[in-house]
Amino acid sequence: MADNDDASSQNSGPKPDGVQILNELRMAALREVDGAKLMYCARPILRIESFLIDLYRWFHRKVCLVAGVGFFTDAYDLFAINIASVMLGYVYGHYPDSSCRPTLNPTQDLGLKIAAPVGTFFGQLLFGWFADIVGRKRMYGVELILMIVGTFSQATAAEGQAISVIAMLIFWRFIVSRLIVFVVHCTDIFFGGQMMTSVFAAQGWGNLAASIVAIVITVIYKDKISGDFPLDTCTQTCNIHATIVQVCSSPSTLNHVDYMWRLLLGLGCVPGAIALYFRLTIPETPRFTMDIERNVARATADINGALHPARGRNRNTVTQRADAPRATFTDFWDFFSKRDNFLMLCGTAYSWLAIDVAFYTLSLNSSIIFEAINFGSSAKVYDTLYNICKGNLIISLAGLIPGYWVCFLFIETMGRKRIQLMGFAVLTVLFVVMGASYNALIPDGGTAGDGNKVPAKTIVFVFLFCLANFFQNFGPNTTTFLIPGEIFPTRYRATAHGISAATGKLGAIVAQVIFRRLDPVSSSRRNLALSFGVLSIFTMSGVFSTLLVPETKGVSLEVLSNENQEGFMRAPRGEVNVQDGIVIPLERLDDLP
Template identity: 55%
Template sequence: MLLRDLDQIWRLIIGLGCIPAVVALYFRLTIPETPRFTMDIENNVAQAAKDVDSYLNAGLYTVEPEAVAACANAREASKRDFFAYFSQWKNLKVLIGTAYSWFVLDIAFYGLSLNSSTILQAIHFGSPSRDLTSAAAIIYQNIHNVCVGNLVLSLAGFVPGYWVCFCVIDSWGRKPIQLMGFAVLTVLFVVMGSAYPKLTETSAGQSVFVALYCLTNFFQNFGPNTTTFIIPGEAFPTRYRSTAHGISAACGKLGAVLAQLAFNWLKDIGGENNWIGHILQIFGAFMITGVASTLLIPETKQKTLELLSNEDQEEFMRTGTFCGHILTHSLYP
C-alpha cells in the first residue's frame, strides 16, 4: 500500500511539473525575436522596428519611409570570427571567468542539493522514531522527515536568497554580489566541514548544522547561483551571446556531474557517510577559486550590451549605402 502511494505521488509530482513548462513553452514560441539580433545579425531594420514595437507597445516606434539609413555591417558569426574575437585576452578572460565561476558554483550547489537527503540522514536530522516497529511506518516517517527537511532548507535558504538578490542586483551590481557570495560560501563550507564531527553528536549541534546549511543555500542564491546565469547573457556581443552562455552553462553542468560522482565515491571513505565533513571542506576550497574567477568578469550593471561587447560599434556602419529605413522613436510628441 505504501509503495503504491509513493508511486502515485511520484507520478503526480512529475505530471504537475509539466504544467508550468507547457505555459513557458507557449510564451517562448510566441515571443518576438530580440531587435538587437534582427538588426545587428540579420540586418533587417523593418523587422527590428516591428519587434521593438511589440516589446514597447504599439505606436512607440515607426519606420520613417523617406529617410535612408546607413547600412549596418556587423560582423557575421563564424568560426574564424569566433576565434579571432576570443583570441583577445580582454574577451577570453570574460569567457573563462563566466565558465569557471559557473563550474565551481555547480560543484557545491548540486553537490549539496542532490544529496540533501543523504546529509540530513547522516546528521540524524529528523530520523524515524525508535519506537516504530513496522517497516512501512519507518519508511514513511523517514521519507516524510526528509521532505520536511528539504522544505526547511528551501524556504529558509533558497527562496529568501533569490528575493533579496532580486531586490538589490540592479543597485549593488552583479559582480559584487557574486564576489560576496563566493567569499561567504567559502567561510560557511569550511566551518561546516571542520565542525561536522562535533555538530552531529548532539541535537543542538544538528540544529546549528541545519542553520548553517540554510545560510549556505541563502548565499548561493543571494550570490553566484543567480549571477552566474545573468552575467553571460549580458557580457558578450549579440552574435556570440548564446554560444558563450551555452559554454558557461555546459561548464556548470560538468561541475554538477563531477560533484555527484565524487560525492558518492568519497562520502563512505572510512565508514558510512564518514567523509561528508571533508567533502564540505573541498567545496569551500572550490568557492575561494570562484572569487578569483569573478575578478575576470566585468560589472554589467546599467551598461548597454553594445558597450559590454568590447567592440567599437561604429566600425559596423557603412555610410552612403541604402540598407533600410530610419527607426524613429515616437514615445514623446
C-alpha cells in the same frame, strides 16, 4: 532673404547615406531599449503616459513570466528527483545492510542525479550555438517542447524483462536540459539585472513547488504507506535483477509509493505547457533581429510595438538585410583570441564551475545529508518521506528563495561582481566551519528521525546548511548566470553563455561523482565533513576567477561587448533606398530619441 539662403544652403548639403541612417537608427533603437526607465521618468506623467508605462511594464513582466516558467519547470524536475529517488528506492531498491531502508544502489542513484547535468552540458553547447544562428525565441520553444516530452515520459517509464525503469528515467533526464539566454536581450541598463534575477529566481519557486507537491502527495497517501518495512518479514528473489531483496509484507504499499513518484515527476510538465503557449506571443529579441538577422527596420518595429503600443507597427516595413559582423568560426576565433575576451570567458566559465560543484552537491543530495545527520531516517515509509520533504521545504523557505530575492533587491546597487565576490568568500567560511564542526554538532546515532524533538546541535547544523544555500543564491549562483549573458556580443552571447553554463554542469557532474565516492551515509561519518572541506576549496578558487570578469552594473550590452559600435552596420550588397522607405521609413526617425 538671408535666412532663406541659409535654409536653402542647409537643405542642399550632403544627405546621409542609407548605411549612416541604418547605424543611427540602430543606435537610437538601442538607446530606447536601454533608457526605457529614463524615457518614462524624465517627463511629466500624464494620464495616457501612465497607461503606456503600465503597458511597458506588462511587456517586460510577460517576458520575465514566460522565461521564468521555463526555469521553474526545469528546476522543478531537477530537484524533484532528490525526493523521487527515495521513493524509487522503496519500489525498485534493495537493503544495503540490516539497518537501512531499501535504497537504489549507488550507481543507480548517481545515474539519476547526473543524467540532467550531463544532458545540460551537451545541450548548453549545442542549443547555445543554435540560438545564435536561428534565434532565441525559436530555440526556447524547442527546449520547452523537449522539456515537456521528457518530463511526461519520466512519469510513464515502466519496468520489464527487457528494460529497466531506472535506465529509462536516466535516458529521459538526459533529454531534459537547461534553458538558453532569452530575457537579457529585452532588458534596459536600469532594470536589466533585476529582470534577469527575477527570471532566474523562478528556480527557487520550482524547488519550493517540488517540495510542496511532494509533501502534499505524501500526506494524501499517508494511510496507504504508514506501515513498516520489517527486515524479518520475508525474503524473495527478484527475477528481473536476480538479486535477493527484502520486500514489505504488504505489496500494496509498494504500489502506492510507485504512484507517488510518478505523480511528483509528471506534474512538472504542466507549467512548461503553459509557457509554450505564451512563447508564441513574444517577438524575437531586437538585438538578435538587428545584429544577427541584420534587419534594423523589423527590430525597430518590434521595439515600437512593445514599448509604444499606441503607435502600432508599420505594416509596410519591408525586410532588407544590411551587412554586419557575422558569426563565423574565423570571427569567433579572432574575437576570443584577444586576451581580454579570452580571460572574460575563462572567468565566467570557471566561476560557474566552482559554484555548481557546491550548489549541486547540496541540492541534489539534501536527502542523503539529512539521513547522514539523522534527520529523516525511520522504519516507517511515511515518516521517512515526510521528514525528507519537510527538510527540503525548510531549505527552500529559509535559504534558497530568500537568497534569490535579496539578490534581486541589491543586484543594481551592489553590482554583480561585488555580490559574486562576497558570496564566494562567505561560502568558503561557511563550508570550513561546517566541516570542522560536523563531529561536534552531529552526535553518533541521533533521534531526529524517530523522535519528536530534534537535538539542538542538529538545528545549528541545519541553520548553517540553510545559510549556505542563502549565500549561494545571494551570490555566485545568480551572478554566474547574469554576467555571461551581458558581457559578450549578441552574435556570440548564447554560445559564450552556453560554454560557461556547460562548464558549470561539468562541475555538477564532478560533484556528484566525488560525493558518491565519499558515500557519507554508508562510510565513515567523517566523510561528510571531508565533503564540506572539498567544497571550500572550490569556492575559494571562485574568488580569484571572479577577478577576471568586469562589473556590468549600469552599462549597456553594446559597451560591454568590447566592440566598436561606430559603423557597426555596413552597406549591403544591393542599393539601400532609404528615402523610398524600403529599408526604413523616414518618419520613424522622428519617433526615436
